[in-house]
Amino acid sequence: MKKIFLDKGHGGTDPGAQGNGLVEKDINYLIGEHTKWYLNKYYSGFQLMESRPGNETVFLQERTDMANAWGADVFLSIHVNSGGGTGFESFIYNGTVTNEDIALQNIAHAEILSTMNNYGFIRDRGKKVANFHVLRESRMPAVLTENLFIDDVNDAAKLKDKDGFLQDVGHAHARALAQFLGLPDAKYDIVIGYFPGSQIDKSFDQAQAAFPNWSMSVKKR
Known part of the structure; x- marks a missing residue:
């Protein structure tokens, strides 16, 4: 039985980035909910733990402590970007990583970007590395996704499409996890x-x- 730790970035008193009438923590939550639904609907052989089931305030250390104590097989952190850019990018730790970390990033990046491009051209900002806490302190393969830019008007228009774009992006996260873990189809x-x-x-x-x-x-x- 594989263990998936689903980290919906920010939450509670930490809103994350904001722009164009959107709040990052809300988008992260919705993508995560669609990810969870798709996994439960189409796959079996896994257990899932969330960093925040709702709008709770959960500190970074608490998130990795939960995943590590539980013995998760994979850590997925969902975010939305800001800072004047556009497009999609993914991150793994910029220190020592395993081949599994690299494989997880490759699978997630390709699946999510391909799905996003069904809604028009999305700039591929690349597969990157960073010293983010959740990547550094998690003791299992871990990837963090940055799903478009909340402060870009065109990106924000897609992020406002809750029942289309966000749903499909969540489903893409789920398919990436299933492919990485080799999850069997639900019976x-x-x-x-x-x-x-x-x-x-x-x-x-x-x-x-x-x-x-x-x-x-x-x-x-």
């Missing part, structure tokens, strides 16, 4: 029962039309 059991004359809510329209007295539902294993 579902079809539960069928016979209830003569019943009026049970139908989940499978075509099957139910052919067999109106059968009740069918899906349960994840």
Whole structure:
């Protein structure tokens, strides 16, 4: 069972970057929620821990302490950039790293950038290294993503698309994690029962039309 530590950057009293009517902590949260949903929907064989389930204030040391104590297999930190640029970039630690760190960054960078480009050209700012706390102090492969610039008007327009762009970017983070960890696809059991004359809510329209007295539902294993 693989352990995923999902770090939604900032939160609580720490808003992160702000611009164009957006607050970074809120965007990080939404991307993280979409990441979590996609993992739970399409993959199995993992456990997930979050640095902040909601809008809690969680200090950097607390985030890495949680991941390290839990024995996470991967650490993913989600952020949005600022400072006058545009585009997407990813980071791993600028000190000693493993081949797994490099592989994680390569997979995440390619998957996320490819997904973003479905919404128009996104500048690839590159795969970078930095002395960020969450990368330095985590004792497992770790990557930090910077998902566009909150203070750029064009980037911000995409970041405001909660049900399109942010959802797909979150899903891309999930696919990257699944690929890196080799997670198996989720398996579902079809539960069928016979209830003569019943009026049970139908989940499978075509099957139910052919067999109106059968009740069918899906349960994840």
